[in-house]
Amino acid sequence: MxxxxxxxxxxxxxxxxxxxxxxxxxxxxxxxxxxxxxxxxxxxxxxxxxxxxxxxxxxxQGAEPEYPPRNGAPDATRIALFGPSVPDMGQVGLINAAFARLADRPAANLLNYPSRAGYAAAREAAVRWLGAAELGPLHHEDLVMCHGGQSGVSLVLQTVLRGARPVVLVEELSYPGFRRAAELMRAEVVSVPMDGEGLIPEALDRIVAETGAQVLCTSPEVHNPTGICTPADRREAIARVARRRGLHVLEDDCYRLGGRRGATYRALLPDLGWYVASLSKGLTPALRIGFAVAPREEAGALRRAAEHGFFGLARPLADLVEDMLPRADTAAMLTAIREEFGRYVRAAVNALGGFDLTWHEEVPFLWLRLPEGWRAAAFVQAAEAEGLQLRTAEDFALRDGFAPHAVRIAVNAQVSLASFEAGMLRLRGLLDNPPERIAV
Structure with a gap:
């Protein structure tokens, strides 16, 4: 018609x-x-x-569908900055449209347990989506779909760790989920010193020799919480230590929104490198879709750990991966979300750039080292009084570890840009007036 x-x-x-x-x-x-x-x-x-x-x-012209945001970001005076909040750039409509398409899938999909063969197309879609991650030779059988990045971390540790009291290494400041997953496995967690480029290879070598550690958990592309990126030569030095010591390396790449700046440890260590990513930071955390990738020789062990633990990702979610990830409108949505995060990051830098700040437009948080006169706990308390909830460096250190006087400021792009900018200016007001200089 x-x-x-x-x-x-x-x-x-x-x-x-x-x-x-x-x-x-x-x-x-x-x-x-x-x-x-x-x-x-x-x-x-x-x-x-x-x-x-x-x-x-x-x-x-082959026009692509558009999925406009349902509502504009609301104004707010109280803003949670604990963890990144993904902006609504229309992904709700995109996801709903995908679920509508899936309603015509065979009824058997919703009547039977997940199967390895039945998920092949979804894994292939995931492999193509991860292709730019420079993971080395990758077959879809090397990949397991899991319930978010944290699920992927736990799954890898379940696959690798052996013995009554294994040792897991983490960065001096690191994602708390590494520690929690290791503790669930009854593992001892030991931190490795860092400098401005990430883990120090000589310290890593010494600690592996002392502890017999089996796994290193690290985030070289976007270190959480400092935001630093480990350069290529440092990654190669770390890989040499891991190869010599037989140390597995688990790379968490969940926070990267843009292109990679270095090779993955899976590419550098074909026999020892593991990789975890998810859709949580770039699209939505609500779906709980993640991907764990094993070294080729360990793929069977990773699959068994998943099958024995939870049988497999829920079928509707696997079908969603198969349907949505290859689509051009999904790629466009990811780009729009990344660019919107960038607007908020630039607003934060405009307000706070005069202080000791680590940031990148494609990283949805900033790392702020506090000026003299502020301690992290006092600053967070003062920020809370201003309606802004932050995380201190202590949240990312081991219980007996050293934590600098610094805070992580996550981007909340679910409030209006004007509200976010106003919040950053309130933070600047606090930074300009440390306690000993505030008039009584």
């Missing part, structure tokens, strides 16, 4: 359920057809309004 002129630009197509009833097919079939029309530029899906005939010429 669009081709023949029976429907013209701007005409609204029938609601999915109405057309499904009229044609005697399932709503999923109609939703899938509408998605194809939209993908090919014949129609324009508008979240909350319906599907409309696209303007002439859109089909020839």
């Amino acid at each position: 669009i081709s023949d002129g029976g429907l013209t630009a701007g005409d609204r197509l029938p609601p999915v359920r109405d057309l499904a009833y009229a044609l005697g097919v399932t709503p999923g079939t109609v939703a899938r057809a509408y998605a194809i029309l939209t993908d090919e530029g014949w129609a324009d899906g508008q979240v909350g309004r319906g599907t409309f005939v696209a303007a002439p010429g859109a089909a020839e």
Whole structure:
């Protein structure tokens, strides 16, 4: 009808359920057809309004669907900055559209346990999505889909650790989830000193020799919480230590939103390098979709750990991976989210750039070393009084470890940019007036 002129630009197509009833097919079939029309530029899906005939010429241009945000970011005076909050750039509509397409999948998908063969297409989609991560030779059988990045970390440790009291190494300041996963495995956690480029190889070598550690957990691309990136030569030096000592290296790459700046440890250590990533920071944490990648010789052991632990990712989520990750509109959404995070980071830097700050436009948090006169605990308390919730360096150190007077400021892009900017200016006011200089 669009081709023949029976429907013209701007005409609204029938609601999915109405057309499904009229044609005697399932709503999923109609939703899938509408998605194809939209993908090919014949129609324009508008979240909350319906599907409309696209303007002439859109089909020839191969127009992609748009998923505008449901609501503008609200203004707020109290802002949680504990962890990054992903902006709504329309991904809710994108995900809902994907679930609508999945309604036409075979009924058996929702009646049986997950299977290795049945998830092959989803794993292949994940491998293509991770392809730019420079993981070395990668087959979909090397990858296990899991329930977020933390699930992936736990899964790798379950696969690797042996003995009654294994030792896991972490960076001097590190993601607390490493410690929690290791403690669940009854492992001892030991920290390795760092400098401005990440782990110190000589210290790593000494501590592995002293402790017999089996695994190092690290985040070389975006170190959490400091935001530093370990340069290529330092990674190679760390890899040499790991190779000589037989040390497994687990790389957590969940915070990276843009391109890589160095090789993964899986590429540097084909027999010892493990890799974990997720959709949480770049798309949404609500789906709890993550990926754990094993060295080729360890892939079978990783699969068994997943199958024995939880059988596999829930089938609707695996189908979502298969459907959504290869789509151009998903890639465009990830780019839009990354760029929006960048706007908030720049706003923070504009307000706080005069202080000792580590940041990158494609990292959704900033690391602030406090000026003389401020201790981290007092600063966080003062910020709380201003309606801003931060995390201190102590949250990222071992219980008996050293923590500098510093705070991590996560980007909350679910409040308006104006509110976020105002919050950063309130932080600057505190930094400009440490306690001993505040008039009584």
